[in-house]
Amino acid sequence: MRSLLLYRILSYALLIVAGFLALMLLAALPAALANPVLLLFVFLMACVIIYSYSSWRFLNQAIDKHQYCKPRLRDLIKVNSYFALGIGLLFVLQGISLIADPHLSEEAANQAMANIPAEANFTKEDVLKLLRFMERFFLIYGFVLVTHIFLTWSMLRQHRDAFELPKDPE
DSSP: OOOHHHHHHHHHHHHHHHHHHHHEEEHHHHHHHHHHTHHHHHHHHHHHHHHHHHHHHHHIIIIOOOOOOOOHHHHHHHHHHHHHHHHHHHHHHHHHHHHOOOHHHHHHHHHHHHHHHHHGGOOOOHHOOOOOOHHHHHHHHEEEEHHHHHHHHHHHHGGGGSSSOOOOOO
């Protein structure tokens, strides 16, 4: 029961972040079409968004309402969870390495300051605070995403009957 409550909380948290990621994805799509290297980033973010939505839909239909779900939903969850797991692990490893070595954040802040126009009125401390916030946010998001994926795999095994056609009552 506790794992279901945790799963529910994490599902809604992921859904909120997926909404923001979807907006960011729409903004990045024109740039990705102009620069094919960005298409990989767009693909991976789309996988995280699709995973977040499809796992929330599994929670609502299969677990809460005990309704039949098409096997396509299970397949969507499984396939996109593998890519989302890679992104989540990448966020965790990147966050840990940046927190462990603050010099890397200083270098990134220096590079960002070189690219920011002078009229933007950003100080190095402002950029450094923003980078540190983003480090911690993506570290936490990575932990939440990885935890949610393992819980989803467990819930898929537990509720596998939701993907079977209901039997005739004859």
